[in-house]
Amino acid sequence: MLRYVVPLAIFAVIGLFFLRGLWLNPSYVPSPLVGKPVPTFSLPDVEDTSATVSSADLLGRVALVNVWGTWCVECRHEHGFLVELARAGVPIFGLNVRDDRVAAGKWLARLGDPYVSSGFDPEGKVAIDWGVTGAPETFLIGSDGTILHKHISPLTPFVWQRDFVPLLREHCGPSDCAFLAAVGAR
Amino acid sequence: MIPEFGQLALALALCLALVQSTMPLMGAALGRADWMALARPAAAGQFVFVAVAFAALEYALLTDDFSVSFVANHSNSALPVFYKATAAWGGHEGSMLLWIAVLAVWTLAVAAGSRSQPQEFASRVLGVLGIVSAGMIAFAFFTSNPFDRLVPTPLDGNDLNPLLQDPGMIIHPPTLYVGYVGTAVPFAFAVAALLAGRLDKDWARWARQWTAVAWIFLTCGITLGSWWAYYELGWGGWWFWDPVENSSFMPWLMTTALLHSLAVTERRGIFKNWTVLLAIAAFSLSLLGTFLTRSGVMISVHAFASDPTRGLFILGLLALFTGGALLLYALQAGKLEAEGGFKTMSRETFLLANNVLLVIATGFVLFGTLYPLFVDALGLGKYSVGPPYFNLVFLLPVLPLVALIGVGMHTAWRMMPGSVLVQRLRWLAVAALALGVAIPIVIFGAVSVLTLLAVTIALWVCASALLDPVRRLLYRTGAPLTRGQVGMCLAHFGVGVFMLGATVASAYNFERDLAARPGDRFEAGGYEFVFRGVRQVEGPNFVADEGEFEFFDDGASLGILRPQIRVYRVQQSPMTEAAIDTNVLRDVFLALGESLGADAWSVRVQVKPLIGFLWLGSSLMALGGLVAVTDRRYRVAARERQREPAREQTATGAV
Numbered sequence: 001m002l003r004y005v006v007p008l009a010i011f012a013v014i015g016l017f018f019l020r021g022l023w024l025n026p027s028y029v030p031s032p033l034v035g036k037p038v039p040t041f042s043l044p045d046v047e048d049t050s051a052t053v054s055s056a057d058l059l060g061r062v063a064l065v066n067v068w069g070t071w072c073v074e075c076r077h078e079h080g081f082l083v084e085l086a087r088a089g090v091p092i093f094g095l096n097v098r099d100d101r102v103a104a105g106k107w108l109a110r111l112g113d114p115y116v117s118s119g120f121d122p123e124g125k126v127a128i129d130w131g132v133t134g135a136p137e138t139f140l141i142g143s144d145g146t147i148l149h150k151h152i153s154p155l156t157p158f159v160w161q162r163d164f165v166p167l168l169r170e171h172c173g174p175s176d177c178a179f180l181a182a183v184g185a186r
Numbered sequence: 187m188i189p190e191f192g193q194l195a196l197a198l199a200l201c202l203a204l205v206q207s208t209m210p211l212m213g214a215a216l217g218r219a220d221w222m223a224l225a226r227p228a229a230a231g232q233f234v235f236v237a238v239a240f241a242a243l244e245y246a247l248l249t250d251d252f253s254v255s256f257v258a259n260h261s262n263s264a265l266p267v268f269y270k271a272t273a274a275w276g277g278h279e280g281s282m283l284l285w286i287a288v289l290a291v292w293t294l295a296v297a298a299g300s301r302s303q304p305q306e307f308a309s310r311v312l313g314v315l316g317i318v319s320a321g322m323i324a325f326a327f328f329t330s331n332p333f334d335r336l337v338p339t340p341l342d343g344n345d346l347n348p349l350l351q352d353p354g355m356i357i358h359p360p361t362l363y364v365g366y367v368g369t370a371v372p373f374a375f376a377v378a379a380l381l382a383g384r385l386d387k388d389w390a391r392w393a394r395q396w397t398a399v400a401w402i403f404l405t406c407g408i409t410l411g412s413w414w415a416y417y418e419l420g421w422g423g424w425w426f427w428d429p430v431e432n433s434s435f436m437p438w439l440m441t442t443a444l445l446h447s448l449a450v451t452e453r454r455g456i457f458k459n460w461t462v463l464l465a466i467a468a469f470s471l472s473l474l475g476t477f478l479t480r481s482g483v484m485i486s487v488h489a490f491a492s493d494p495t496r497g498l499f500i501l502g503l504l505a506l507f508t509g510g511a512l513l514l515y516a517l518q519a520g521k522l523e524a525e526g527g528f529k530t531m532s533r534e535t536f537l538l539a540n541n542v543l544l545v546i547a548t549g550f551v552l553f554g555t556l557y558p559l560f561v562d563a564l565g566l567g568k569y570s571v572g573p574p575y576f577n578l579v580f581l582l583p584v585l586p587l588v589a590l591i592g593v594g595m596h597t598a599w600r601m602m603p604g605s606v607l608v609q610r611l612r613w614l615a616v617a618a619l620a621l622g623v624a625i626p627i628v629i630f631g632a633v634s635v636l637t638l639l640a641v642t643i644a645l646w647v648c649a650s651a652l653l654d655p656v657r658r659l660l661y662r663t664g665a666p667l668t669r670g671q672v673g674m675c676l677a678h679f680g681v682g683v684f685m686l687g688a689t690v691a692s693a694y695n696f697e698r699d700l701a702a703r704p705g706d707r708f709e710a711g712g713y714e715f716v717f718r719g720v721r722q723v724e725g726p727n728f729v730a731d732e733g734e735f736e737f738f739d740d741g742a743s744l745g746i747l748r749p750q751i752r753v754y755r756v757q758q759s760p761m762t763e764a765a766i767d768t769n770v771l772r773d774v775f776l777a778l779g780e781s782l783g784a785d786a787w788s789v790r791v792q793v794k795p796l797i798g799f800l801w802l803g804s805s806l807m808a809l810g811g812l813v814a815v816t817d818r819r820y821r822v823a824a825r826e827r828q829r830e831p832a833r834e835q836t837a838t839g840a841v
Contacts, residue, residue: 004519007463008512011470015505017556018477020563022497071758 043119078154094118192242206316310378345756354414362407368400373469433475455525536594592650648682673814680806687799711793
């Protein structure tokens with residue numbers, strides 16, 4: 001009789017969803033900020049208290065904004081690659097969140113400083129404006145100050161090639177992204 | 187060498203599980219007694235090898251053998267010995283081994299306890315358990331080997347997740363696993379019944395006892411988990427509707443339904459299809475929990491290991507076990523005939539209502555849990571449903587369910603005149619309503635309709651559950667209560683106590699966040715607190731900032747609370763250890779937050795009335811189950827069956 005097949009049918013439907021779910025990534029949440037201008041901010045520099053870092057500094061060329069903190073283990077994992085990108089000429093701005101100034105300075109001295117400059121945000125107020133859910137997170141900012149992409153979790157060469165390079169090709173002017181020759185075309 | 191022995195033992199256990207899953211089932215189908223006779227030795231041998239494998243893992247953990255990848259990832263030389271031993275279930279691979287070990291224990295118990303059953307039936311049950319075991323051992327062996335070596339060997343391990351370094355975590359996972367895995371027994375029983383095409387009352391009684399034991403462990407396991415979340419996660423909540431919590435709760439709901447459905451099948455020979463389906467559902471939802479936590483399909487604080495290969499493997503197992511069982515159901519369910527009917531006003535009706543409402547509740551929880559997956563898979567976006575959804579949709583079926591318990595307990599089998607029920611229960615109902623309205627208004631002030639309703643229903647169930655035992659004690663009339671009846675009353679009383687605690691603790695929770703400097707006095711929730719200061723303390727593998735707060739009620743000191751923020755040395759993650767002062771009527775819960783600079787600290791104070799009733803209520807439920815499984819009829823039935831196997835019994839006692 002048909003009614004004895006109903007439980008099997010329900011299970012089959014749920015099972016198909018599970019199968020589909022295995023190839024989805026639940027932790028990927030598209031940021032509502034993508035396509036919008038960067039939230040304005042002005043923060044003291046993490047190392048040099050007299051200097052400031054502000055949203056205006058991001059304008060004029062394609063840049064990365066990287067959210068980090070010395071308490072963040074995964075930041076340590078991506079740090080080497082950030083240094084490599086910086087050497088190739090990628091402008092990276094840091095957003096140091098909920099951290100200690102002294103510890104952050106030591107971290108940069110020891111592991112190398114990939115940042116043009118890093119804003120110091122001890123209470124995470126700017127991070128909230130940016131919709132930061134954790135660290136590390138990396139934003140790709142267009143030359144007009146529009147957020148082009150947001151990546152949650154460590155930035156790896158794989159992610160860079162897959163997600164960032166195509167966007168850079170699209171949004172860089174002819175002479176803007178000379179670094180793509182070094183860290184883009186592989 | 188020892189880890190390699192463990193791996194070898196696991197391989198041998200897999201071989202024996204394959205024997206156990208094929209020969210007895212074929213023997214039962216073909217009527218070959220010699221093939222069926224292989225079931226018990228195979229189960230016993232499997233148990234021995236699984237025990238060896240588990241012991242090998244424990245040995246590696248206790249001797250700090252960091253050349254074993256699992257040990258390096260989940261232990262550390264500075265970890266207290268206690269936690270080294272329990273680190274076995276602090277990670278994916280070890281958890282799976284524990285799952286297998288628990289199943290081996292259940293299988294052994296079933297093998298020993300089914301001697302009085304007809305050989306054909308026992309062989310089928312053990313055969314199905316063998317299939318489950320073979321699947322899970324293969325899963326561990328091929329995708330999550332706990333004995334994998336790590337080259338090069340690290341000097342020290344990564345340490346156990348600090349969240350798990352807690353006494354509650356030592357017993358919570360194994361208890362829950364015993365319950366989870368225990369649902370495999372009624373599942374095996376249901377599949378065996380489908381294979382045979384019949385389901386006798388005798389088998390239902392037999393399965394009911396096993397189901398009850400699994401249910402007791404599930405109840406305890408979930409309670410421990412909730413208690414652990416309450417005092418260890420440091421937020422003062424006790425249930426978060428997290429996917430993993432839900433996936434332990436859904437098998438509980440289904441097992442509860444199954445217990446009640448089995449009662450009807452045992453006593454009246456009806457609801458057979460229901461019983462079989464519920465047994466399949468309970469085990470499937472247990473497996474689903476494993477799938478959700480191990481596959482990365484869901485985001486959860488519990489998702490320790492996620493890996494698509496593992497997810498695919500478990501999904502395959504789920505398709506094999508559940509899909510296979512439901513296919514069998516589709517083919518064979520028509521053969522399970524009902525042996526009688528019943529009138530609308532009867533215990534059967536109330537138990538049916540219990541089943542339907544529990545299934546609806548499970549359905550809602552399942553839907554809410556899987557909702558993010560559904561919309562994502564359909565490409566509709568990223569959404570999830572939060573506690574407001576669950577709180578609402580869960581209450582919809584559960585409020586009437588609990589209200590009906592109070593009536594259903596006093597109904598008789600087959601038929602029950604409504605007028606008798608009304609006469610017996612009307613004053614109790616009036617009293618519950620009066621108190622249910624008066625208590626919240628008089629004691630707590632602010633009220634909502636939902637709170638009044640929930641408190642009334644909770645008191646109603648408590649009173650109704652005590653009616654028969656009190657009558658029996660006061661007037662000495664009627665037959666003495668059987669343990670089955672006493673267990674039922676206790677468990678239902680527990681439901682009422684739990685509901686009272688849940689309602690009052692949620693409705694009248696006091697919560698205040700503030701910033702305090704040493705020397706500050708502040709008032710919160712009717713108590714006065716004095717912040718004495720913060721000092722550094724050292725634990726074996728952590729350092730902590732420990733706050734000291736003295737608190738007063740009307741000027742009388744009630745003691746000192748010492749909340750901590752611990753930083754574990756290896757993983758460097760901060761952990762909040764709240765300080766809780768408990769008495770019967772309320773918990774004072776104090777957590778230290780972050781340092782705000784210049785001596786100031788953020789502090790969270792909560793006063794939670796009647797929260798202890800939550801754990802008390804669920805403990806009473808488990809205790810009720812325990813009393814019920816020791817009922818005389820199980821022992822008598824077992825003894826008589828041994829004398830005269832497979833004879834139909836007339837049971838004594840009630841549900």
